[in-house]
Amino acid sequence: MDFKAIALGLAFALMWSSAFATARIILLDAPPLWALAIRFAISGALAVGIARAMGQSWQLPRAQGRAVVILGLCQNAVYLGLFFVAMQKIEASLASIIASSMPLIVAGLGWVFRGERVAALGIAGLVAGFAGVALIMGSRLQGGADLTSVVLCVVGATALAVATLSVRGASAGGNLLMVVGLQMLVGSAALVVVAAMIEPLVFTPTLRLALTFTYQILVPGLAATLIWFHLIGRIGAVKASAFHFLNPFFGVLIAALLLGETITALDMIGVAIAAAGILAVQLAKLRSAPA
Numbered sequence: 001m002d003f004k005a006i007a008l009g010l011a012f013a014l015m016w017s018s019a020f021a022t023a024r025i026i027l028l029d030a031p032p033l034w035a036l037a038i039r040f041a042i043s044g045a046l047a048v049g050i051a052r053a054m055g056q057s058w059q060l061p062r063a064q065g066r067a068v069v070i071l072g073l074c075q076n077a078v079y080l081g082l083f084f085v086a087m088q089k090i091e092a093s094l095a096s097i098i099a100s101s102m103p104l105i106v107a108g109l110g111w112v113f114r115g116e117r118v119a120a121l122g123i124a125g126l127v128a129g130f131a132g133v134a135l136i137m138g139s140r141l142q143g144g145a146d147l148t149s150v151v152l153c154v155v156g157a158t159a160l161a162v163a164t165l166s167v168r169g170a171s172a173g174g175n176l177l178m179v180v181g182l183q184m185l186v187g188s189a190a191l192v193v194v195a196a197m198i199e200p201l202v203f204t205p206t207l208r209l210a211l212t213f214t215y216q217i218l219v220p221g222l223a224a225t226l227i228w229f230h231l232i233g234r235i236g237a238v239k240a241s242a243f244h245f246l247n248p249f250f251g252v253l254i255a256a257l258l259l260g261e262t263i264t265a266l267d268m269i270g271v272a273i274a275a276a277g278i279l280a281v282q283l284a285k286l287r288s289a290p291a
Helices: 003-026 032-053 062-086 092-100 102-114 120-142 147-166 176-198 207-235 237-259 265-288
Strands: none
Touching (some): 003 062, 003 237, 032 176, 092 265, 102 147, 102 237, 102 265, 120 147, 207 237, 237 265
């Protein structure tokens, strides 16, 4: 893995992790589902426009069309929708830790329900990773974190993991940016339907809302996606996924710096254990992947 690949991986992990703290700022002035629906509508339109300029087609093969629908609903609507709702009542650092467990959930579900082989290192990583996340969740719940919001995050992360298992290999047909843009539009449409039924369309126009909303559209929404695909093209999906182990560290650090959230010694122990578990699972995948 060369220096450029490492730099791209670090940039992706940092951008992805920053989405949680900036989301909490957005939620100070906007309803969660409407904010997310509008963000995806803008990001999706930009991505589709860029994809068309690059010559990508929106006439997708069946596998990619299926991926657009599944990921649009499970990733953009269910996963992020539940997280945005939950982050009205729980800290961004806790949300980012739960979201970071997604690779562990994918590996665990693949092992239990699909019979996918997991090496001893991967099994140890699963145990350690879930133990680290559980340690942090238990500590935060004892400290007064809202249980319902924590459950929403767990359900959201599980929904994304199930979707990830369902659409493996769907990127093989190319048109990756088009797929991303269309799934954002699918998620936006689904969120609009739900938001119209349960949320008032009331925003408080502030500079912080404008800045963080723009940041979420351009950085976690588009830039991180483009970097991710470029990284996959450079080193492959298995090696690229190893950078997920940085997400717990970055998520907690950004929340502390940007929002002033408190980090306890127990939090750092849990983060270190969870990160080590995620890294072990990814290394196990790397060792078992064909050369």
